Amino acid sequence: MVYEISRHGARGGLNLDYFNETDPRWRPGELTSMGKRQHHLMGGEMRRRYMVKNKLLDLTQYRPSEVYVRSTDINRTIESALA
DSSP: OOOOOOOOOOBOOSSSOTTOOOOTTOOTTSBOHHHHHHHHHHHHHHHIIIIIISOOSOSSSOOGGGOOOOOOSSHHHHHHHHO
C-alpha cells in the first residue's frame, strides 16, 4: 500500500490573474491550466514509479479499484485529483 500526498496545482491569485489565464470559465483562486498540467505530469511520474518501477499496480490495464483518491470539497483540489 502506498500513500501519496500532494497539494493542488498552481492557482491564480484571489484578485488578479497573474498567470494570464485565457479560459473564460476560470475564476480567481481556481486551478489554472498550468496547475492542471502540473498534476498531469505528476500523474505520469506516479505511474512510472508505482506501475513500472515497483510493480505495485497492474501494468497491462488501469483498474480503478486499485486507486483511491481523496480530496476536500473545493473545486481546485478536485480538479487536481482529476488531472
